[in-house]
Amino acid sequence: MKTSPFPATSARPLAADPHRQAFLLLRTVFTVAPIIFGLDKFTNLLTDWTMYLAPAATAVVPLPAQTIMYVVGVVEILAGIAVAVRPRFGSALVAAWLLGIIINLMVLGGFYDVALRDFGLLVAALALNRLSPRRAA
Template sequence: MENKNTEQSLILPFRLLKYTFVIVPIVAGADKFTNLLAHWEQYLDPSLAAMLPLPGATFMKIVGVIEIIAGIIVLKKPQAGGYIVAAWLTLIALTLLVGFEYVDVAVRDLVMAVSAFVMARIAKIVS
């Protein structure tokens, strides 16, 4: 009986996290094409941008496509998607820390990565 109560108490937090990690990556990914919410190229460290074989704007559009796909994976397969989003956010945070210019955003992304990881773990229980 205890396991059933534990599972029931995790359903609402799981759903909140799941839909957060569906909506936010899709919106952020789509915004890489419009720059309505942010000018995303500013977050690209110049030393990393210099190593890219393509313009920063093109790179950010590729990032946007990856984020949209990640959001769709969370919708369809929340456990796998949660691990993908957690890894993606961790990678973004690490690249932001390279230039040590957007530390606040890097910390936020690491907190979101932990949340995505927790969602993936809860998915194993409630799915």
């Protein structure tokens, strides 16, 4: 029984291995995107991230919304690094994080389109988890 779908000495070139291609695409996206979005929590260049934070979150965590976004940014950066280093673990972490974001957006209301998009990303993170070797090189 194989423990990894991607043997270290694969005879198939990358161009002929669609499973490996899918893994690399998803791993790259779920490494780069969380890091970029995490960094943007400190600059707000893409958007004002605090508008996506449900007031219930600031009621539970007694910090200003921007401070919470700094914490969110750090978590997202760490999640991206985790996907790069340990994709099986990192993809599960990203999926759980996306579930939290979806719940926050549903509580907030008005951003159901973003919640639906994030649900698609959650499914893609779970697909990465399934494609990830048990012990990534």
